[in-house]
Amino acid sequence: LYQQAIDLGARFRYERALGIREDDEGKIVETRKREYHCKAVILATGAKNRTLGIDREEELTGKGVSYCATCDGSFFKGQDVAVNGGGNTALEDALYLADICNRVYLIHRRDQFRGDAADVEKLKQKNNVEFVLNSNVTGLIGSDKLTAVEVTDKISGEKKELPVSGLFVAIGQVPDNKAFADEVD
Secondary structure (H helix, E strand, O other), rough: OOHHHHHEEEEOOOOOEEEEEEOOEEEEEEOOOOEEEEEEOOOOOOEEEEEOOOOOOOHHEEEOEEEOOHHHHHHOOOOOEEEEEOHHHHHHHHHHHOOOOEEEEEEEOOOOOOOOOOHHHHHHHOOOOEOOOOOEEEEEEEEOOOOOEEEOEEEEOOEEEOOOEEEEEOEEEEOOHHHHHHHHO
């Protein structure tokens, strides 16, 4: 993409954008060094993992809470873990972890998965995978590291604890564009 942009006449400046404003001719991007006048601005700020947004999540990230099974799964070899999500990433994470972990709880807020049906069927064949459907992770338990997750059934409201040493959150990504929240509707 970089080379294609260069070939089409783009010029790159490595500066922090401080703001964007409009004038009669288009947009003005403000940096510490100067202002750039242009007809359009493309925000390519990347994305970050969507979090559960529950108490202690940030505190226990790296201490049992993870967002990448292939990155961190081997730390939990032979242990009980949970995967939260219902899309392809969650299903693939659960398949990967089922081959190296003792037990895998697959927690999903709905009664059906959005991911590939073939992966769901593969997971159903695994003796060490348990589906926890219509449920949300509502609590993280453990002092210095994760020892269990609290799961709440959406239909009955019943809460239960699943003893796990790892929770892999696979509920998507969100744009990392907070810095431009005031600039874009």
